[in-house]
Amino acid sequence: MSADATRRVRLLYFAWVREKIGLATEDVDLPPDVATVEALVAWLKQRGEGYDEAFARPQVVRAALDKVHVKPSAAIGAAREIAFFPPVTGG
């Protein structure tokens, strides 16, 4: 895979992030310059009003790469599944 090829990943949204975006899951082609979780958030915010609302306070939204919690600065690397969700409230 060349450095500037897009790469297909699956995005998952949960709870109010899902409701604001209006989707539970979607497959997207990641542009080559979107290398971190926070870069992906910035890119998603430009895709429409729902996304913009969901990430209005980006520090509130949590992320997981291939089902492992990560910080916004985390490199997406080879992850196939990227999830966004509010702080958890189970238990």
Add this chain to the structure above:
Amino acid sequence: MSADATRRVRLLYFAWVREKIGLATEDVDLPPDVATVEALVAWLKQRGEGYDEAFARPQVVRAALDKVHVKPSAAIGAAREIAFFPPVTGG
């Protein structure tokens, strides 16, 4: 009741205190000069070998007056029931 009258009380013994004394309960006439729990222990120790063994380490034996934990220095007062037992080990 005059100050030097004896007074009848019930003594109860539990666990190894009971086994060493060989009795679970007995009624005794408290001499008027036995005013505290520790004085009662000293008086009991002279009643026989079993008592002496049971109270060999008097600081180990616990006491209750009318079913309430007390310290050795506690005044017996008007208590009707005085119990002696090892440190508790329930739970």
Add this chain to the structure above:
Amino acid sequence: MSVRVQTEDFDLSAETEKLIGGRRDVGAIVTFTGKVRGDDDGREVSTLTLEHYPEMTEAEMARIEQEAMQRWPLQAVLMLHRVGELKAGDNIVLVIAASAHRQAAFEAASFLMDYLKTRAPFWKKETGADGSSTWVEARAEDDDAADRWR
């Protein structure tokens, strides 16, 4: 050790028996059961809907259990979380920690709940008596509770 996510209710005795029945080396079992309260700080709750991130929940709960097993001498651990629609009085979550001695069992159960509350991907939506729905907000005190164990 064992983790489960299910829609069905659970039975405390049955789960405890399944986990440690017949063992002679367990001296202390602490269980925690979390239930839906009918009143959340003054707001009447008629139903609570539990959403989760399938597979990640199990993976995260397994990681939490693994951490507890490393910290305390535990003989058995269970974490069970319900999802779907629940009503006031219903069971939500069950944690069981079994050890030879009580302090390990108490601490581990408390730790498991603190970590579950801050790391396992579950989200609660409350529907009030008036039909309106709202996502439950995470509480700062849950983060503080989890931070105790760092």
Add this chain to the structure above:
Amino acid sequence: MSVRVQTEDFDLSAETEKLIGGRRDVGAIVTFTGKVRGDDDGREVSTLTLEHYPEMTEAEMARIEQEAMQRWPLQAVLMLHRVGELKAGDNIVLVIAASAHRQAAFEAASFLMDYLKTRAPFWKKETGADGSSTWVEARAEDDDAADRWR
């Protein structure tokens, strides 16, 4: 609040249900079950005999519960202790603490056990596999555990 001393076994689910079944204000239930271990620090235990001081046990357990109710916002408490002859794997003691929130339930259950272990007049005698009997000695760490709450 409720205290009981009995020879019969108990059922965790039945006791929990009896204590708080149908209530909608309970969010957290912590139970502690103490069991007879088949091995007490290397010594094989075949039976454990529990002696107690009738009436004082109930009175002392009620005082302990009262103190817990004053310290934490509890909605229900149960302390149940078995007496008589037990064998390895048998239940000895059950404590249940129910509250709106989990921290109160965890702390209260832990406190109830620490106080029960150091204040309620029960004594354990172990009979080994070889038939010899010995009274269990009180452990200094139980006093230390109880001292945490002062």
